[in-house]
Amino acid sequence: MNTPNSNPAAAKPTALSVTQLNDQVKQTLEGRFRNIWVAGEITDIARPHSGHIYLTLKDKQSQVRGVIWRSAAERLRFDLQDGQSVLCQGDVDVYGARGTYQLVIRRVELRGVGDLQFALRQLQQKLQAEGLFDPARKRPLPRFPRRIGLVTSPTSAAVHDFLEVAQRRWPDLNVLIIPTKVQGTEAAAEIVAGIDAAHRIQPALDVLVVARGGGSLEDLWCFNDERVVRAIAASQIPLVSAIGHEIDVTLSDLASDRRALTPSEAGELVVRSRDDLAKELAKLADDLRLRIFQKHATVQSQLEQLSRRPVFTRPFDRIAQQSQWFDEAELRFNRGIQQVVAKMRQQLASTAELLDAVGPLKVLARGYSVTQTADAGKLVQSVEQLQVGQSIQTVLADGIVHSTVDTLTENRDNAKG
Structure with missing residues (x-):
């Protein structure tokens, strides 16, 4: 069951x-x-x-x-x-x-490839396309900076290395440390703020250095932060990056005006050596003295050559030559004037003779006479100008005859047809 x-x-x-x-x-x-x-x-x-x-x-x-x-x-x-x-x-x-x-x-x-490396490559390509790393936009550093700003951690080895070199090269230099973190999540924002603060310092800074010691890619990552790179590229103060060591290259290095391999080298780039400058000035002084000596020797040789010229050895010869030339010119001028005046007198005499030959007095002397009206002295050229009883005067070579018109006889040959 x-x-x-x-x-x-x-x-x-x-x-x-x-x-x-x-x-x-x-x-x-x-x-x-x-x-x-x-x-x-x-x-x-x-x-x-x-x-x-x-x-x-x-x-x-x-x-x-x-x-x-x-x-x-x-x-x-x-x-x-x-x-x-x-x-x-x-x-x-x-x-x-x-x-x-x-x-x-x-x-x-x-x-x-690591994610940091890939992110770095992506950002570098982006900023490169914007021209932030273009060599043409980089500015020269001042030759003699008086005031230097150093953006870094005040307790880092970078401060010691930079100041040691800077003070050795120019002891009285004015270096202002702008404290920031240079590692960690807050470092990028502080570095940007430090660069911004450097631009508000008065009197204005001549050059700005952003620095830290070496480290891994992660340690240096804040200097690859886009905010930091853009702040460096936009800096109105010539800026030197001194980040890491020789093998470490960050985007901040590419955006800066000059890259120093180490903070110590940044001191050498930014600060001129006073001893080197003194040597340079001494060399310039030697060169200047040599050029002055050479110029003096050249001028002295030229003066000696000039002093041997006749114008200096026999200065009155030139004056005598000029005086003789003026005398000869004066004689030529006087002869020319005399010749011109004589020729003009001859031409005037010839013209006077010609005028005298055709003048009215000569004509009258040959037996001709001139008849004029007695009242107006008008020249009588035709019988039509006269009337019977009118007073006339006849001009002869040796006098004037006054008469009265008795009759008027017209020359038929000359009568108007």
Whole structure:
């Protein structure tokens, strides 16, 4: 006889709800896959206004969704892009509402190149395109700065190294230290503020030095901060960067007017050696004396040559020659005047003779006479001008005859037709 409990058909399986299933999967996956690293290629990046970043990690066979919450996204050192091969650290998270899981990413590193190096390369390309590193915009340093600003940590070795060199080269130099942090998350903002403060110092600074000692890429990262690089490029004071050691090159170095390999070299670049200057001035003085001596010798030789010229050895010869020349010129002038006057007199005599020959007196002397009216003295040229009884006068060569017209006889041959 079969009992109810022994009947297989009567047994009911225990069923899980969908929510229960998802909860158990969530507990299993989230408990099992925590703080894991996943390698893959980024694709399908989405950046909503919330500040979160959504993406997909894939390899050749599979893919998984990932999310970077805003708090973690703000700490990324470089921009995520499709196609990047990355290592992502995070936890598996199950989204029960859809029965899906995703990787909650807290940290991203580039595979093959560090994230800091990649971020540095990205920012360098951006600022290079803007012209911040253009050599044409770099300014020369003043030859004799009186006031120098040093932006750095006041307790760093950089201060000691710079001041040691600067004081040795020019003991009375005025160096103002503008204290800032040079490492850590707050350093970039303080360096920018220090550069800004340097521009408000009065009397104005002649040159500005931004310095720190060596360190790792992480230690020097504040000098690759975009805010610091832009502040250095915008500085109105000629600026020298002295960051790290010879092998360390930051974006601040590229944006500065001059790069010093070390803080000590910055002291040598900015501050001229007083001893070297004294030697230079002594050399210039020697060169000046030599040139003066050479010039004096040249002028003395020229004077000696000039002194041997006849104008100096026999100065009155020239005066005598000029006097003789003037005498000869005067004689030539007088002869010329005499010749001209004689010729003019001859021409005048000839003209007078010609005028005398054709003059009225000569004509009268040859037997001719001139008749005029007695009242007006008008020349009588025709009988039509006279009347019977009119008084006339006749001019002869030796006198005048007064008469009265008795009759008028017209010459028929000359009568008008």
